[in-house]
Amino acid sequence: MAMVRLQRAGKRYGDVVALHEVDLSVEEGEFVTLLGPSGSGKTTMLNLIAGMIAPTVGQVFIAGKDATNTPPNKRGLGMVFQNYALMPHMTIFENVAFPLRVRKTPEEEIKKKVAHVLNLVHLPQVANRKPRELSGGQQQRVALARCIVYNPSIILMDEPLGALDKKLREQMQLELKRIHTDLKITMLYVTHDQEEALTMSDRIVLLNDGRIEQMGPPDEMYFKPRSVFAADFLGSSNIWDGTIESDGSATIKSGDKMKVKPEAFAKPGTKLKVMVRPENINVIRQGDDESRFENRVNGKAIDTLILGGVIKHYVQLANDTVIIAQELTRSGRRSLTPGQDVRLAWRPDDSLPLPAVGKIEG
Amino acid sequence: MLERRAQRLAIMFVAPATIFMLAVFLIPLWKVISQSFTTMDGHFTWAGYAELKTSILFAKVMWNTIEISLMATVVTLLFSYPLAYYLAKQPPRRRAYLMVFVLLPFWTSVLVKSFAFMVVLGENGFINQGLRAILGGDLPIKLLFNRTGVMIGMTHYFIPFMVFPILTSLLAQSPDLPKAAQLMGSGAMRIFFKITLPLSMPGVMAGCLLTFILSLGFFITPSLMGGRKDMMMANLVDFYMRETLNWPVAAAIACLLLLLSLAFISLLSRIPGGKSVLGEAG
Amino acid sequence: MGGGEKPVGASVNPWSIFSTVMAWLILLFLMLPSFIVVPMSFGGKFEMMFPPTTFDTILYERFFSTGNWIATTITSFKVAIGATALALLLGVPASYGIVRGTYPGKKIVTLFLLSPILVPVIVLALGMYLYLASFKATGTDLGLIIAHGVLTTPFVIVTCMAGLRHIDANLETAATIMGASVMQSFFKVTLPLLKPAMFAGGLFAFLMSFDEVVVAFFITEASTMTLPVKMYSSIKWEISPILAAISSLLTLLSLVICLVGAAAQKKT
Numbered sequence: 001m002a003m004v005r006l007q008r009a010g011k012r013y014g015d016v017v018a019l020h021e022v023d024l025s026v027e028e029g030e031f032v033t034l035l036g037p038s039g040s041g042k043t044t045m046l047n048l049i050a051g052m053i054a055p056t057v058g059q060v061f062i063a064g065k066d067a068t069n070t071p072p073n074k075r076g077l078g079m080v081f082q083n084y085a086l087m088p089h090m091t092i093f094e095n096v097a098f099p100l101r102v103r104k105t106p107e108e109e110i111k112k113k114v115a116h117v118l119n120l121v122h123l124p125q126v127a128n129r130k131p132r133e134l135s136g137g138q139q140q141r142v143a144l145a146r147c148i149v150y151n152p153s154i155i156l157m158d159e160p161l162g163a164l165d166k167k168l169r170e171q172m173q174l175e176l177k178r179i180h181t182d183l184k185i186t187m188l189y190v191t192h193d194q195e196e197a198l199t200m201s202d203r204i205v206l207l208n209d210g211r212i213e214q215m216g217p218p219d220e221m222y223f224k225p226r227s228v229f230a231a232d233f234l235g236s237s238n239i240w241d242g243t244i245e246s247d248g249s250a251t252i253k254s255g256d257k258m259k260v261k262p263e264a265f266a267k268p269g270t271k272l273k274v275m276v277r278p279e280n281i282n283v284i285r286q287g288d289d290e291s292r293f294e295n296r297v298n299g300k301a302i303d304t305l306i307l308g309g310v311i312k313h314y315v316q317l318a319n320d321t322v323i324i325a326q327e328l329t330r331s332g333r334r335s336l337t338p339g340q341d342v343r344l345a346w347r348p349d350d351s352l353p354l355p356a357v358g359k360i361e362g
Numbered sequence: 363m364l365e366r367r368a369q370r371l372a373i374m375f376v377a378p379a380t381i382f383m384l385a386v387f388l389i390p391l392w393k394v395i396s397q398s399f400t401t402m403d404g405h406f407t408w409a410g411y412a413e414l415k416t417s418i419l420f421a422k423v424m425w426n427t428i429e430i431s432l433m434a435t436v437v438t439l440l441f442s443y444p445l446a447y448y449l450a451k452q453p454p455r456r457r458a459y460l461m462v463f464v465l466l467p468f469w470t471s472v473l474v475k476s477f478a479f480m481v482v483l484g485e486n487g488f489i490n491q492g493l494r495a496i497l498g499g500d501l502p503i504k505l506l507f508n509r510t511g512v513m514i515g516m517t518h519y520f521i522p523f524m525v526f527p528i529l530t531s532l533l534a535q536s537p538d539l540p541k542a543a544q545l546m547g548s549g550a551m552r553i554f555f556k557i558t559l560p561l562s563m564p565g566v567m568a569g570c571l572l573t574f575i576l577s578l579g580f581f582i583t584p585s586l587m588g589g590r591k592d593m594m595m596a597n598l599v600d601f602y603m604r605e606t607l608n609w610p611v612a613a614a615i616a617c618l619l620l621l622l623s624l625a626f627i628s629l630l631s632r633i634p635g636g637k638s639v640l641g642e643a644g
Numbered sequence: 645m646g647g648g649e650k651p652v653g654a655s656v657n658p659w660s661i662f663s664t665v666m667a668w669l670i671l672l673f674l675m676l677p678s679f680i681v682v683p684m685s686f687g688g689k690f691e692m693m694f695p696p697t698t699f700d701t702i703l704y705e706r707f708f709s710t711g712n713w714i715a716t717t718i719t720s721f722k723v724a725i726g727a728t729a730l731a732l733l734l735g736v737p738a739s740y741g742i743v744r745g746t747y748p749g750k751k752i753v754t755l756f757l758l759s760p761i762l763v764p765v766i767v768l769a770l771g772m773y774l775y776l777a778s779f780k781a782t783g784t785d786l787g788l789i790i791a792h793g794v795l796t797t798p799f800v801i802v803t804c805m806a807g808l809r810h811i812d813a814n815l816e817t818a819a820t821i822m823g824a825s826v827m828q829s830f831f832k833v834t835l836p837l838l839k840p841a842m843f844a845g846g847l848f849a850f851l852m853s854f855d856e857v858v859v860a861f862f863i864t865e866a867s868t869m870t871l872p873v874k875m876y877s878s879i880k881w882e883i884s885p886i887l888a889a890i891s892s893l894l895t896l897l898s899l900v901i902c903l904v905g906a907a908a909q910k911k912t
Contacts (some may be wrong), residue, residue: 010578038661050817051821051822052363052364052817053366054364054365069364070366072364072820072821073815073820073822073823073824073825073826074823075821076823077821078821078822079817079818079821081814081817081818083812083814085812085814085815085817085818087815087819087833087837088837089836089837098819098822098824098832099822101825102823102824102828103795103823118644118677147822147823150822150823156821177906233678291789368745368746369746369748371745371747371823371826372741372745372746372747373747375737375738375740375745376737376738376739376741376745376753376757377740378734378737378740378755379734379737379755379757379797380734380738380757381799382734382793383756383757383760383794386731386772386775386790386791386794387759387760387768387794388756388791389761389775390768390771390772390774390775391763391767391768391771392690392771393771393774393775393778394771394774397770397774411663412793420771435670438721440674441666441670442670443668444666444667444670445667446662447663447667448663448664448666448667449667450836451660451663460671461905461906462903463674463675463686464671464672464674465902465906466674466675466678466895466899466902467674467678468657468902469675469848469851469898469901469902470677470678470894470898471714471872471875471891471894471898472857473855473857473871473872473875473876473879473891473894474677474681474891474894474895475678477679477681477875477883477887477888477891478676478677478680478681478891479676479677480680480879480883481680481684481888482676482680482757488680488695498812500656507784512827518674518676518677521670521673521674522674550658551658564802564834568650575762577764577847578764579763579764579765579766579767579825581765581766581857581858582857582876584879586876586879586880596764596765596766596858599766599767600766603770603773606768608857609707609774613770613774616764616766616767616770616771617767618766619766619767620763620764620767621764623746623763623764623767624763626663627759627762629648630762631755
């Protein structure tokens, strides 16, 4: 059953459209991420589901029931905030017990349930402390426990890890994922961080300008973006203007001709964009066998950046076209000297034609 | 609609106070306005305003009020700015302690202040005794029941009102600005006049307007520390109300005072620093 | 600004010397009344001099044994407690509606609720007198409590608005999503967190009402006179040494309220 379903739901404020009519459903036990830049409509969508605002058109269903005009406290949802929103005047125990007290749960049961969920998030020892005595990561785990304890039909998470530093964030991502898998909770996660979306989600909903740009599982979103926006927002990409030739290959701005993955819309003569992920572009060094790669170009090195585990090479083609190639860092692998001639190569399947405007329908 | 529901709830929270204010603040104000057009036996009259138009006493008092308010504002500003500037430069802890010296007078009854000043400034008071001891001679300097007395009392009253907004605008300035200017070779004077002072103008404006508005309606200090010539509009309202029992005239003066204050209040609500004084309405 | 450290090699700033000297003179001037009334209150009975030459507590004894003064003090306490309760009851919910709510005309309503702070007190005093006279209610404690409620409610609103701005609105949202009604979230989440601001606002409202002269002067009668009204006529007509004792007690009250209130406001 769909735990949350938006049916042609949209929101406008006067003349400003915050969210165009969208359809979305989140199935039981699913981990869905709303991804998009700020102003893309993710917060509006979250507020529609949480009941902070009502849609201008369309309907909101929660656990199968029409909840379009149900006030937030009657929706049976859970929510985790970026700043945790733990009640500073209550102990951790009281914080977690709060939703149960509101529901008039018997005291015995409250004690049992609170202890149980604090165990689940590995914090059984903090019950009598105040939130400010806990670290950010601990507070966020308490916030999650506070949701789990009353078994809401879905837990909404509004950039929950945004306030944590990088290390802790990665640790918490795994923790969240574990809890999700163990308890089979339905989660709707909002973030603008594409890496986080790719790591955690069963399904990503990419929003752009108040519309759903594309949705699907992370690998599909990454390997088969249907628009320039999607290709650009998820992962980094080389994107060039190009034209399709009669043999199905594409010529890009630099004059280089390359084989591309066949796509139905890419008929001869079509102006389009060609996208290649930097990690799929290989730098050909002496002795390398380049025959595996049908696409080859020559250019001059501009710069090389070492980013820890990976290296990025910036290479200049003709007509100011720049191409980025990414390799894994290996000791002994030499940086390119600026001005040096470079040969780059990749497979046709890795060069994806994309429509110059709009997206591939389907 | 959910938003409607939220609106209704918010209105429910504001409603009791609003109804209270309508009933016991707005209606009384309306009573003053209607009284200014009503004779003692209940008929419509212009007489209250007509009398003010020709009254020499009223013209004098009106002029007094504006003059005293302006003077009080200027003198208060001259004293408050250096104090605010000094407080702004103190480390936060020390500033918090020093603020007690500003807050205590702010919260001290105006009667206590007036009483204390009357004892100190009197002909045999501490100040005159001191002056006599230093300068010799026997004629006391008149510091009370005249304009000087009113000014001392009012300035003392208003300094905290002026210090708070100026201090706020000084504290809002980035400490890097004067440092940057100093690195670029500006002298202390130049930094003060080109950076600190202009940036604190919103606070100065708000403090001045607030002081001016509050002094327009001042009653206690002129009544206790001023002389006959220092009567202000509020004292004149009292005079017509209690001594000559001429209610329409008293009410007419109150209406004019109200109008004058409202004009400056609307000005205050329009300037940037005024928002903080008016509690950031909206 | 802030931070008192001097840059290395900076010449002594003439402005800072000037402002330091000025500042201390002004602080001295501000504290002058408090510095005077306290020693004076321990001076002799007939002495109206500063500095006093003898030490005596007779003025306090006189104050506490004079029925007239005590009666007015009790009236002032009654009125101030009533006005404070009224201001908190009206002002706290109003500040919540102002800070958290959105509705048409909010700006105007807010400005209206705060306007008694800036309207000349004499106008309000006259208006209250005319208004209460139309019910024959001048000279009642209730009339004065209501009038002081008008003066103190805006103050409680401003204090609580500042307090509410320091409380994360997400806490209320979180409570609502967890199933609490708006009322539950107001009483279980907002009010406990707003306690320090309410406490400070209440103290200041109490002091404002307790010290208020002008409105009380207009609408009370001999039998319901408050302490400040009696002080006012005493200063005006027959300046009495007991005033020094009363002034000292009032200064003490102000000091306590100002310190406790400021500390409470910091806690928010």
